[in-house]
Amino acid sequence: MAKGKLEIFPSRYGFFPYMFLVYLFMPGYYIYFERGWKLYAGYVLLGLFLITYRQLYFAGRSFTSWLILQIAVVLFLSIFININILFLGFFPAHFIGWYEERKKFYTALVLFGLSIFTPLIIHYNQLNPNALFYFIPFILIMLFSPFGIRSMNSRMELERQLDEANERIEELVKREERLRIARDLHDTLGHTLSLITLKSQLVGKLLTKDIERAKHEAKEIERTSRSALSQVRELVSDMRAITISEELQASSAILEAAGIAFQYQGDSRLEEASGITQNILSMCLREAVTNVVKHSQAKNCHISIIENEGEIMISIQDDGRGMDENCPEGNGLKGISERLELIDGSLKITSYKGTKLMITVPVIVKEREAGVGS
Structure with a gap:
């Protein structure tokens, strides 16, 4: 709410608080036919009821006090x-x-129930059986409706917490990617620039001694600088969110270019997975396929995706030389594990007649309901 601006009802509830004010016309109609103190007291209490209705949407610690006052007004008027x-x-x-x-x-529910039955007990002799049966169904609805409202509010609170958790995960993913890019720049681009510096110094010395070798080193500098530019482009492209389907197409092209036969099984759409989950899984898949191309010496690579209720499993298996037991965290596997931790995923590695990576990630399905009512 903007400073100095009066808000009748919280804007997040939309039109619903106003809509239910219609139900105050009927009590006003009954009060209209009263005379004397009942007429004036009735309208004053109806106005007080309206105030409590408005205040309950804003009340914090005073919520219970306003609720008790509202119940007391209903009790007195009835x-x-x-x-x-x-x-x-x-x-x-x-x-x-x-x-x-x-x-x-x-x-609160017990006290409310007592306040609802009290007017019926007091006016029992004035009510005929048909009138009594008329009241009972509505009273039962009054007593059971708080359970439904409480359940709906609990669900909305859980969804709010889930939204906050997803926002925190997004921030963690961004932070982790910044750290990864910083490591890549230091490990790869830093080394390349150092090489260019050394070769440039060498060219300067060779210009007066061996012109042909100086030309050769200059071409090497050009080739190395182009390689550095390509590395920078790769780092920038990695920052774009990608889907599993897109990454599978890229993986297929990389494997085929390396002379490794590619087989795939499963549904790559992963409709239940959020964008964050898909992005992280895509990066993990890219790292795993890169390992196969660079280190496995495999002839075949098989990728399968299984989407069960509540989880996604991705298997990357090759028929290469297997993993070096002396370096279990090498070849980017530590990076894969760190990324999966952000979404509560896990990585299992087996090395028998090749290497198999099994990635498992839990999936939370959100169902939203629109509308808030009284």
Whole structure:
């Protein structure tokens, strides 16, 4: 809410708080036919009820006090003005469902139930059996509706926490990628630039001694600088979010160019996986395929994706020489494990007649419901 601007109801609830004000016209209609103090007291209390309804949307620590006052207004109006005003109980029934603590929720629900049945007991002799049966179904709805409201609010809170968790994961992914790029620049590009510097110094010395060798070294500098430019482009392209489908196409091209037969099995769409999960899995797949090309000396590489309820499993298996047991964390495997930790994933490695990487990632499916009502 902007400073100095009065907000009647919180904007996040939309039009619903205003819509349910329509139900205040019926109590106003009943009060209209009263005379004397009942007429004035009735409208004053109805106005007070309206204030409590508004305040309950904003109340923090005073929430319980406003709720008790609202229930008291309903109790007084239904006892001394008109028994039909008892239906205003749907309003406090809604707000009771906002309690997160079980003890407070059930305490409020019991007290509310007592306040609802009290007017019926007092006016019992004035009600005919048909009128009594008319009230009972609505009273039962009042008493059970807080459970539904509480369940809906709990679900919305869980979704809010999940959104916050996804935002934190995104920040962690960005931070991890910045660290990875910094490591790549230091390990790869830094070495290349150092090489260019040394060769440049050598060319300067050779210009007066061996012109042909100086030309050769100059061409080497050009080749090395082009390689550095290519590395920078690769680092920049890595920052773009990619899907599993796109990475599989790239993996197929890389493997075929290296003379390694590529076989794939499974559904690459992964519709239940978020963009963050797909991006991290794509980077892990790229690292794994790069390892196969550079280190495995394999003739075949098989990739399979299995999407079960609640998890995704990706298998990358080759028929190469296997993994060096003295270097289990080498060849980028540590980077894969670190990325998977960001999404609670795991990496299992087996080395028998080649190497097999098994990546497992949990998937949380979100179902959203629109609308908030009283």
